[in-house]
Amino acid sequence: MMNTRAHSAYRQAVGAFRNPTLELLHGRYAPFVVATLSLLFTADRPSVQVTDAHIEVGDIVDELRAAGAEEVDRGLPHGTGREICRYWVRVGWLVPQIEDDVEVYRLSAQAVGALDTVGRVGGGTNRVSRSRIRTLLDAVDQLSHDAETDPAERLAVLRAERDRIEEEMRLIAAGEIDPVDDEQLLEEAENILHLSRELPADFARVAESITAMQRDVVAELRRDVRPVGEVLREYLHRGQHVLEATAEGRAFAGALSLIGDPGRIDDLTDRVDALLALPFADTLLPPQRRELAAIARRVEQGVAEVLTAQRRASHVITAQVQTHDPVRDREVDDLLREAMAGLQTWMGASGPGDAVEPVRTFPTASLGHLRQTLSDPRPPGVPAPLHHEEEPDFAEEDARAWGGPHYADLEDHVARLADAGITDVDLAATFADLDTNLRRPVDLLGLLEIAHRNGMTETDEVSVVDAVRPDGTTRRFAFGAVTARTHEEDLP
Incomplete structure (x- = not known):
């Protein structure tokens, strides 16, 4: 096709008519769209909450249908107020925005231009x-002045403007004012x-x-x-x-x-x-x-x-x-x-009444039997049997020597002191009089326990005793001096 002037002008006109402004004015329901938008949006109301707009558009449609406007001229669109507003958003006549955490509609520049065009044509001005x-x-004078680069020319223009203003000021001061008529x-x-x-x-x-x-x-x-x-x-x-x-x-x-x-x-x-x-x-x-x-x-x-x-x-x-x-x-x-590719594939193979089964749960992987332990806790072999010797290394007496206090022997020693008429004894001295096998560190604790049970008195002096372990080693202990009774005190 030859690129003639007519063809170029036609293509330019086709592009212009794709503009949302002209689409609005030349659409099937253009009178309804212009009337509704002019009612919704005013100089005092540049934005409308989305829910309010849906309700108001629905009310306008119902009111016009009740008045019989659907049978006149181009008729009325079908659908609810929400569906109509959503369509206007798609074609670029309304712009959804968020203001103060609330979704609102605003007129697009194309819709504002269309309403302005209708207002100028309808007003007859x-x-x-x-x-x-x-x-x-x-505007032309201002553009010419701003574009002028010759300083002399710009000064001449400014001087002429100054002379005109001064002449006007002189006439006003002289009372020579020409009134401007109301027209x-x-x-x-x-x-x-x-x-x-x-x-x-x-x-x-x-x-x-x-x-x-x-x-x-x-x-x-x-x-x-x-x-x-x-x-x-x-x-x-x-x-x-x-x-x-x-x-x-x-x-x-x-x-x-x-x-x-x-x-x-x-x-x-x-x-x-x-x-x-x-x-x-x-x-x-x-x-x-x-x-x-x-x-x-x-x-x-x-x-x-x-x-x-x-x-x-x-x-x-x-x-x-x-x-x-x-x-x-x-x-x-x-x-x-x-996701879009999958949706397009489904749209190509589905029918108008086909429903999409929603995904209510995420799919689970079929993994079969999982290992329950990372390693076998059982030892790799059976432990060797214990070795029994005919003569044990430790006799029963040796094991008893390393055991707890000999309470019975200690109590017998204290009882003998009581039978001898001794009522109060020094704990350190009593411990020193014991046999070697009864002067172990644990026996000192046992003797302190018996003294506490029978009744004892602590002093500010320090007592020092030497304890003998079963292996012959000694340990020296220091503690506050204790006077113990050889028999239990009578309770009051």
Whole structure:
């Protein structure tokens, strides 16, 4: 096919009609869409909670059906309010967002432009006027002045402007003021309204360009396989300079120098209030008065929307960079692609009424019998039998000698002292008088136990005794001197 001028113009028109703005205006249910969106979203209500929007759209559809609107012109769409809103999201007329942990809908830039177009056409204000031409000429003059590089020419323009202002000041001081008729003031007010109607769409386009840039950056980050340090530096810088990343953002940054000051917004509000109090404002229609009064609020809301999109994009990019893991991201991407491939395969082989059986539990692996122990605790062989000797190494007497105290022999010795009329004895001396086989360390403990049972008295003196072990070695013990009774004390 030859690339003629007609063919090029046709392709350009086809591309233009794919824009969501024209799709909205030329869709089957365009009157319903425009009317519903204009009722949902106003200058005082730029966003609507998702649940509220579903309910309100459903109520509007029911009200129009009850009034018979379904039989008129293009009719009404089918479905609930939720289904209608979800379709508008898919075609790009509504934008879902999260505000204060609540999901809301906002008009897209294309939907704002479509509503503005309908408002201008329906209002019947599209006419050539002095204010429109002056706006055009002022814009051309400003562009010419900014583009001029010759200092002499720029000075000449500024001097001419100064002379004009001084002449106007002289006439005002002399009382020579030519009043402007109400018709011209009305034209200028309509021109202001015309310009203000374009602002919401412009602000929405800036916010959407920032959001689109955010998605592109995150997608690029997931595909980026460069070293982590290099990736962090680049993408953190892009997150901190979001407005500079798009042409719309750079243009908005320049406009923000004019409207970003809250004092300018307040001054704009005061000027509009003063205009509405003038006599010519009585000729404005009530919708025009409300629209004119809402100009400052529109500007403020538009700036807030763009700055919110900027902060959200910076936060998302920074969070993605901080959690950037190329290996994990690739694994997640592979899993998602496998899931999508499986779904496409199932869609190709399934019918309209086929149901998908949900996975309620994870599958378990069939491993058969598992080993219950890592090693056999049984010894590899039978231990050798014990060796019995005819003469044991240790006789019973030797084993008894290394045993506990000889309580019976010790008690007999104490009883003999009592029979001899001795009531109180020194424990150290009594221990020293015992036979060698009764002066073991354990026998000293046994004698102390018998003394404690019969009754004993401790003194501040120190007693020292020598104990003899069964093998003949000695141990010396020191303890507080103890006077023991040879028989048990009578209980009171």
